[in-house]
Amino acid sequence: MARFMKAAIVVCWVFMAGAVIALVAANHLSPAALTAMIAAIACMAGIFVVLYQSMGKLARDPKYSLAGKGLTLVYAFAAVSILLIFWSTSL
Numbered sequence: 146m147a148r149f150m151k152a153a154i155v156v157c158w159v160f161m162a163g164a165v166i167a168l169v170a171a172n173h174l175s176p177a178a179l180t181a182m183i184a185a186i187a188c189m190a191g192i193f194v195v196l197y198q199s200m201g202k203l204a205r206d207p208k209y210s211l212a213g214k215g216l217t218l219v220y221a222f223a224a225v226s227i228l229l230i231f232w233s234t235s236l
Contacts (some may be wrong), residue, residue, distance in 0.1 A: 151210050
C-alpha cells in the first residue's frame with residue numbers, strides 16, 4: 146500500500162509541474178498572480194512531501210499516525226495554499 150501511495154504522490158507532483166508550465170505558457174495572469182499561484186502549487190507539493198516521507202514509517206508500523214510536526218506542516222501548507230489561491234484571484 147505504501148508503494149502505491151508513493152507512486153500516486155509522484156504522479157501528483159508531475160501534474161503540479163504540468164500545471165505550473167501551463168500557467169506560465171498561458172500567460173493570462175499578471176506577474177503577481179502568477180507568482181502567487183506558483184507559490185500555492187509549491188505549498189500543495191509540500192503537503193505531498195510530508196506525506197511521502199511518512200509513507201515509509203507507515204509501512205514499517207501500521208499504528209503510525211501523522212501527528213505533531215508532520216500534521217502541523219500539512220495544515221500550515223494547506224492554509225497558506227488556500228490563502229495564496231484566493232489572493233491570486235483578486236490580483
